[in-house]
Amino acid sequence: MKKIIIIGAGMAGLTAGAYLAQAGHKVEIFEQFPKIGGVTATLSKEGFSWDLGPMLIQDFRRDEPAGKILEDLGIYDKVQFLQSDRGLVMPEFDLWKPEKYNGRYWRRDKLIGLFPSESENLIKYYQFREKVQNLMAISRRIETATGISKLLLQLRLFFLFQRVKDKRAMSAAQLMDEFFKDDAIKGVFLGLLADFVTKPSEFPALGIPIINNENAFDIRVPLQVTSAGPRPSYQYILGGMEKLVSAFEEYILAHGGKININSPVDSLMIQKNQVQGIRLNNGTEIKADIILASGGAKEFFFNVVGRDNLPPTFVDKIIDIPLMESVHMIHLGIDLDPRKFQRAALCYYIGTNDVEGAVVRCREGVYHEGKDGFLIYVPSLHSPEMAPDGKFAMTIYTIAPNKLDSGTWTERREEFSEKLLVETEKIIPNLREHILVKEIMTPADFRTRTYQSHHAFGGRAPIMGKSGAPHKTPIEGLWFIGSQSDKTAGGLPGTMLHSKIVSKELLKTFL
Numbered sequence: 039m040k041k042i043i044i045i046g047a048g049m050a051g052l053t054a055g056a057y058l059a060q061a062g063h064k065v066e067i068f069e070q071f072p073k074i075g076g077v078t079a080t081l082s083k084e085g086f087s088w089d090l091g092p093m094l095i096q097d098f099r100r101d102e103p104a105g106k107i108l109e110d111l112g113i114y115d116k117v118q119f120l121q122s123d124r125g126l127v128m129p130e131f132d133l134w135k136p137e138k139y140n141g142r143y144w145r146r147d148k149l150i151g152l153f154p155s156e157s158e159n160l161i162k163y164y165q166f167r168e169k170v171q172n173l174m175a176i177s178r179r180i181e182t183a184t185g186i187s188k189l190l191l192q193l194r195l196f197f198l199f200q201r202v203k204d205k206r207a208m209s210a211a212q213l214m215d216e217f218f219k220d221d222a223i224k225g226v227f228l229g230l231l232a233d234f235v236t237k238p239s240e241f242p243a244l245g246i247p248i249i250n251n252e253n254a255f256d257i258r259v260p261l262q263v264t265s266a267g268p269r270p271s272y273q274y275i276l277g278g279m280e281k282l283v284s285a286f287e288e289y290i291l292a293h294g295g296k297i298n299i300n301s302p303v304d305s306l307m308i309q310k311n312q313v314q315g316i317r318l319n320n321g322t323e324i325k326a327d328i329i330l331a332s333g334g335a336k337e338f339f340f341n342v343v344g345r346d347n348l349p350p351t352f353v354d355k356i357i358d359i360p361l362m363e364s365v366h367m368i369h370l371g372i373d374l375d376p377r378k379f380q381r382a383a384l385c386y387y388i389g390t391n392d393v394e395g396a397v398v399r400c401r402e403g404v405y406h407e408g409k410d411g412f413l414i415y416v417p418s419l420h421s422p423e424m425a426p427d428g429k430f431a432m433t434i435y436t437i438a439p440n441k442l443d444s445g446t447w448t449e450r451r452e453e454f455s456e457k458l459l460v461e462t463e464k465i466i467p468n469l470r471e472h473i474l475v476k477e478i479m480t481p482a483d484f485r486t487r488t489y490q491s492h493h494a495f496g497g498r499a500p501i502m503g504k505s506g507a508p509h510k511t512p513i514e515g516l517w518f519i520g521s522q523s524d525k526t527a528g529g530l531p532g533t534m535l536h537s538k539i540v541s542k543e544l545l546k547t548f549l
């Protein structure tokens with residue numbers, strides 16, 4: 039039995055904590071904030087509740103990677119999921135799912151109707167995306183396959199890969215230029231990259247079909263359309279994301295683990311390149327055999343571990359980690375039924391087709407004030423208990439620079455929130471007259487919540503040729519997990535899956 043300390047009670051720390059406690063080790067988690075969950079949390083005020091981070095999440099069906107984590111721990115039934123989809127509105131047209139289902143290519147066909155001169159290009163692009171989706175489906179199956187069936191899947195993967203190999207080194211921007219002429223179509227498939235604050239010229243081409251899964255836009259698109267295997271599904275967590283956090287908390291406590299809040303880890307105790315324990319900011323020292331840290335990689339390795347304890351090559355790796363930017367969020371309690379203006383709980387409103395320019399400006403600290411796009415999420419539509427009877431809980435959020443080029447988020451929070459509401463009123467007229475409760479969250483609030491000096495909403499940016507912080511560090515007994523670590527595939531499921539993989543790898547080292 040080892041004493042294992044985990045720094046950070048976000049979903050990365052909680053997932054690792056659950057697996058390590060399950061294996062019989064003594065787990066103790068230290069969280070600097072008064073609440074656990076990190077950005078996977080639910081905020082409540084005056085009868086309204088809103089989710090802070092993830093909203094419509096991928097891969098949580100029982101047989102999918104994140105769902106399997108809950109199954110491994112026997113807590114799947116503690117959380118209620120609702121499979122769903124979201125809307126997409128572009129600057130010049132919308133891609134809301136049609137009332138009558140027109141088959142799994144309805145988005146392609148609608149685009150053909152709008153851009154007839156691109157019809158052949160759209161058909162070719164959708165053929166390419168089918169191949170990539172099949173590749174992904176097979177690789178997901180390989181993860182759990184064994185013996186001969188694993189070998190056969192690997193062979194199939196190899197042959198299928200040959201059919202898209204020519205695009206392996208291409209960027210998303212090059213891919214779109216190869217298929218399409220019209221920027222408005224390119225914008226449909228590139229729009230989500232603005233959310234990742236990643237330029238299309240930096241993002242891998244093969245990632246484009248993966249982030250534009252058709253099921254995300256219409257739940258009626260079957261998950262399994264070929265023998266390659268099922269494609270990812272999308273779910274809401276009923277009652278808010280905190281239900282997921284509570285299920286993990288209960289599990290860890292029931293397995294002898296301990297979770298400490300209001301406990302910022304200030305430094306590590308290290309002797310002869312081996313971790314000995316942690317030191318809290320009140321000076322308390324706690325010994326441990328193993329430490330797993332999550333949160334900001336630069337903040338952790340430079341402020342908590344200290345550059346002097348790390349080899350220069352490792353320091354360079356950490357400096358080189360590309361980060362996403364932050365978010366500006368307004369949570370509202372309203373007495374207006376938003377369904378008149380938005381027909382589903384979640385919709386992305388893309389304001390520009392120039393994703394490359396939007397990302398450059400955001401990284402330079404220039405806030406778009408909602409003009410480049412935002413999303414509107416109404417969790418009380420799927421979870422009525424998140425608002426009082428007849429009222430609605432609504433979140434409006436958009437990508438925003440961690441630091442502004444002019445002024446600070448604290449100084450400009452009201453001004454920018456008013457401007458974002460003005461943009462939102464283009465979708466929901468007179469929204470401001472129906473506000474009963476308002477909670478603003480700026481990047482400054484997210485920095486406090488996550489203990490980061492650079493809040494990166496989804497962690498490391500998925501840029502070709504770049505990586506996150508290595509999960510195995512040069513210090514014996516010190517491991518790194520979370521949304522800024524090396525192998526995480528991003529988002530909530532990717533972060534949780536990475537914690538599972540690292541925990542299993544760590545457990546093997548004890549044998």
Ligand SMILES: Cc1cc2nc3c(=O)[nH]c(=O)nc-3n(C[C@H](O)[C@H](O)[C@H](O)COP(=O)(O)OP(=O)(O)OC[C@H]3O[C@@H](n4cnc5c(N)ncnc54)[C@H](O)[C@@H]3O)c2cc1C
Pocket residue numbers: 045046047048049050051068069070071074075076077078090091092093094095096301302303304332333334342365435487488489495496497519520521522528529530531532533
């Ligand atoms: C607005 C928003 C929307 C999102 N939308 C989606 C989505 O739709 N789908 C999706 O899949 N993902 C989404 N994500 C991303 C996803 O939520 C994150 O990738 C994931 O939750 C990260 O988990 P984590 O544990 O790595 O980090 P965090 O949740 O940030 O947790 C890290 C924790 O470590 C603590 N900590 C850090 N340093 C210390 C220290 N020294 N001492 C003590 N505690 C410390 C922090 O306080 C924090 O609680 C979204 C994120 C945000 C912010």
